Amino acid sequence: MATPPSLSPISPPSPPNTTTTAPPSSLPNNTAPPTPPVTNNSDPVADSPNGTFANLLPPPPPPRSVESLPPGTLAGLIVGVGLGALIVLIGAGIFVIFYRRRKKKLANNYSGAAPQGVDPQHWQQSVPQITVLPKPTPPPGITPHLYNSVEPPSTSTSLGSEKPSNASPSPVVAMGHSLGTFTYEDLAMATDNFTDSNLIGQGGFGYVHKGVLKDGKVVAIKQLKVGSGQGEREFQAEVDIISRVHHRHLVSLVGYCIVGVQRLLVYDFVPNDTLEFHLHGKDRPVMNWSTRMKIALGAAKGLAYLHEDCKPKIIHRDIKAANILLDESFEARLADFGLAKYSLDTDTHVSTRVMGTFGYMAPEYASSGKLTEKSDVFSFGVVLLEMITGYRPVDKIQRSLMIA
Known part of the structure; x- marks a missing residue:
């Protein structure tokens, strides 16, 4: 009986020889240098079973992502935007309020408010108004004329440049100042046609008569001289100045009358x-x-x-x-x-x-x-x-x- 052959231990196969044959020491002069071996750019992990080369390279950078804000910062940003919007709204509201108040104040100033620094009870002023008087019957002995009146004085918001104007009279009365306008007939009736019994004064300016208006008010009526340039200037000055001031120790001007060449002023008696x-x-x-x-x-x-x-x-x-x-x-x-x-x-x-x-x-x-x-x-x-x-x-x- 034949004895079975003994099995020798199996050794692992030897690794393949990776030794690269060196190039020949000498080449013919006309021979081009050999082409370098193609480098394999594949991942070293694939070439190395144990990943030795992979451990030697730095890890690839993580993919970039949008950084999220911390919750506290985001809440603060929202609150800040809300407060900013609220402040803008409040500012706009304050602006509107002050604008309306200023507009109302200006309107009051033009309707008779006292200027700064003056006691309101001692000051009367309003916007000059344009009034066209109805044409009354001229007084006896006076030829009818077109209505003449004085030019309104030059004015400013501070009243700083107001002076009586020396310009020629214009056909429109522009003497507002909260004064009443009277017809010649009204004043003639009040003074009983300017009789001497009602004469209470006279001078270079003209005559002053006592009169009683239709409402029972007792007045003094100054009738300026006709055709006098000085009388015209005095009339302008009286209306311009006295109509703007009021004080217990100043005589108050009630109104005036302009008809033809006649100029009359009506005062408190x-x-x-x-x-x-x-x-x-x-x-x-x-x-x-x-x-x-x-x-x-x-x-x-x-x-x-x-x-x-x-x-x-x-x-x-x-x-x-x-x-x-x-x-x-x-x-x-x-x-x-x-x-x-x-x-x-x-x-x-x-x-x-x-x-x-x-x-x-x-x-x-x-x-x-x-x-x-x-x-x-x-x-x-x-x-x-x-x-x-x-x-x-x-x-x-x-x-x-x-x-x-």
């Missing part, structure tokens, strides 16, 4: 005549010192209002005893603003033609024509001296002795 009448009137009782002091104080308050409270200040230019009216209680009221002038705070003086009453005028104004509020103060000082002494500034009986 002050019943107790003038200071001149009580000082120098024939057979008048002597005023006691307390009454004189009361009159002086009231006139001083009215003058101070013109100089300090009105913007621009108003220079009366004709302060005298005859222009200080008295009521039943001997309260003084300044009157007759036909020569008054505006003066800006920036003006050192106003150059003008010398006008006023001899004996009351300041000497520097009479010599130079440079008008300031101090000219009124000088005239008021003459009035005080007249009240103390009882003498006129120029007294013919006392040999024209000027006490000023």
Whole structure:
């Protein structure tokens, strides 16, 4: 029986020989260099069973992704946007409110509001209105004419440049200022056709009559001289200035009348005549010192209002005893603003033609024509001296002795 052959242990197959045959040491000169072996760019992990080369290379970068904001930051962003929108809405609302208030304030200023720094109860002003008067029957002895009136004074929002205009009259009345307009017939009826029995004063400007209007109001009606350039200027000054101010120690202007060449002004009636009448009137009782002091104080308050409270200040230019009216209680009221002038705070003086009453005028104004509020103060000082002494500034009986 044959013995089976013994099996030798099986050894693992030897790895393939990877040795690369070196190129020959020498090549013919005309032979090109051999082509380099093709490099395999495949993944080394595929070539190496144990991944040795793969461990040597850095890991590939992770794919980029949009970074998400932290929850707190996102919530803060939303809150910030909401607050910003709310602030914008609030700002817009505040702007609208202030805009409407400013618009309303401007409207009030044009409808009679007092300017800044002036007591509202002492100031009356409104937007000039254009009024065309109905054509009344001309007064007796006067040829009918087309209506004439004065040009409205130049105005500004601050009233800073308002001065009576010297332009020729225009056919339209533009004198608003919350004044009433009267027909000549109304005023003639109120004064009983301007009879002498109702005449209460006269002067270079014209005549003043007492009258009673249809509503029972007692007034003083000043009728300016016809055809006088100075009368026309005084009419403009009176309407422009007196219609804008109101004070207990100033005479109030009620209205006016323009018909043909006639110019009439209607004032509140002050019943107790003038200071001149009580000082120098024939057979008048002597005023006691307390009454004189009361009159002086009231006139001083009215003058101070013109100089300090009105913007621009108003220079009366004709302060005298005859222009200080008295009521039943001997309260003084300044009157007759036909020569008054505006003066800006920036003006050192106003150059003008010398006008006023001899004996009351300041000497520097009479010599130079440079008008300031101090000219009124000088005239008021003459009035005080007249009240103390009882003498006129120029007294013919006392040999024209000027006490000023």
